[in-house]
Amino acid sequence: MQRCSRRSFLAASAVGGMAATAGCLGGSVRGGQDGDGTTTTETTTGSPSESATASDGEPPLADAALTVQYPFERLRSGVVSGGPPKDGIPSIDEPTFTDASAANDRLDDGDVVFGVVRGSDAKAYPQNVLVWHEICNDTLDGTPVSVTYCPLTGTAMGFDRGATTFGVSGDLLNDNLVMYDRATDSRWPQMLATAIEGQFAERSLREFRLVWTTWGRWRDAHPDTRVLSEETGYVRDYDDDPYGSYNPRDGYYAGGDPLFPPLRTDDRLDGKAVVVGTRSSEGAAAFPKDALRTEKLLDGELAGTPLLAAYDPDLDTAYVYRNPDERSFAFRDGDVVGPDGTPSAPADLPLERQYAYDGMWFAWAGLYPETSVHE
Numbered sequence: 001m002q003r004c005s006r007r008s009f010l011a012a013s014a015v016g017g018m019a020a021t022a023g024c025l026g027g028s029v030r031g032g033q034d035g036d037g038t039t040t041t042e043t044t045t046g047s048p049s050e051s052a053t054a055s056d057g058e059p060p061l062a063d064a065a066l067t068v069q070y071p072f073e074r075l076r077s078g079v080v081s082g083g084p085p086k087d088g089i090p091s092i093d094e095p096t097f098t099d100a101s102a103a104n105d106r107l108d109d110g111d112v113v114f115g116v117v118r119g120s121d122a123k124a125y126p127q128n129v130l131v132w133h134e135i136c137n138d139t140l141d142g143t144p145v146s147v148t149y150c151p152l153t154g155t156a157m158g159f160d161r162g163a164t165t166f167g168v169s170g171d172l173l174n175d176n177l178v179m180y181d182r183a184t185d186s187r188w189p190q191m192l193a194t195a196i197e198g199q200f201a202e203r204s205l206r207e208f209r210l211v212w213t214t215w216g217r218w219r220d221a222h223p224d225t226r227v228l229s230e231e232t233g234y235v236r237d238y239d240d241d242p243y244g245s246y247n248p249r250d251g252y253y254a255g256g257d258p259l260f261p262p263l264r265t266d267d268r269l270d271g272k273a274v275v276v277g278t279r280s281s282e283g284a285a286a287f288p289k290d291a292l293r294t295e296k297l298l299d300g301e302l303a304g305t306p307l308l309a310a311y312d313p314d315l316d317t318a319y320v321y322r323n324p325d326e327r328s329f330a331f332r333d334g335d336v337v338g339p340d341g342t343p344s345a346p347a348d349l350p351l352e353r354q355y356a357y358d359g360m361w362f363a364w365a366g367l368y369p370e371t372s373v374h375e
Contacts, residue, residue, distance in 0.1 A: 057163020062204040089168040091135035103227035109216025110247040114156040137165040150177035153363035160206040174366040262366035271362035278356040284368035296331035300374035312346040321351035
């Protein structure tokens with residue numbers, strides 16, 4: 001595959017000017033907090049809008065820094081320009097939402113969405129909208145948050161943002177989106193959730209789970225969901241993904257090389273294979289998603305602590321738990337049955353849940369070279 005920048009991808013899809021249309025602007029998890037609606041013990045062109053630039057509060061930080069498996073100087077030296085300048089891919093800072101009925105008119109059942117439930121809010125963020133913006137600064141149940149998506153690494157992640165907002169720096173690390181906060185201009189690679197430069201260097205953000213699923217699955221599970229609309233204040237062809245398609249999967253998402261050389265390569269899995277990765281301050285572990293679909297339950301370990309990954313067929317997602325006592329579980333009729341015979345939903349096992357998210361293997365292995373893999 002001939003390597004090229006995101007600029008050429010976007011230009012080929014007639015993005016052309018990334019600037020906003022004139023007049024349209026204005027207007028406890030370990031390593032994070034879960035946001036999928038379950039009760040758990042887990043602990044320049046296109047300049048930003050006035051509401052975004054006015055924010056001066058600092059982003060909330062996690063109690064403990066997450067694992068970073070390179071010297072920070074090595075990470076800073078690995079940052080490359082993705083093509084568009086700072087804010088050239090504009091964040092959505094004043095999102096609007098529709099109900100599920102209206103969303104049915106523009107989304108097919110198989111289209112990818114990133115779902116979250118927090119308190120009284122159930123929301124879905126369509127991939128076809130976020131691919132053009134990568135960050136949506138929103139509020140969930142009264143809490144200011146940033147919903148983020150990197151198309152090059154296939155990672156959707158949520159962060160508490162406090163009184164500030166996050167924007168797209170235009171840079172990449174290991175092909176992954178490098179965010180910046182508008183309070184301090186610290187630089188945060190999305191997957192690391194840890195600043196590599198700026199006031200908060202070596203500190204980690206508070207994060208929460210987004211469920212990578214499809215519109216039909218999410219709507220059926222959460223019929224009262226609100227859905228991010230295409231009324232973003234920007235003119236984009238939201239029917240055309242500049243990188244390919246997930247429904248059906250083709251283009252960049254279907255295989256081949258990443259656009260930029262990763263920090264390292266690891267041939268234990270195909271580079272574009274999807275893994276469910278988890279990390280803490282202690283280390284990192286990954287479970288291939290195809291293996292989870294087949295096996296339903298997989299054992300693993302994180303820095304010597306046994307893990308259990310449980311597949312959820314309703315949402316085509318998986319949850320990772322710490323299982324220090326190595327309790328025995330079985331998958332039966334969509335439930336996970338514990339050693340006492342009590343069935344639980346995959347999202348609600350009687351174990352401590354570990355924050356986890358979907359991502360492409362090359363990206364996970366590039367950032368976490370010490371990761372274990374469990375099939």
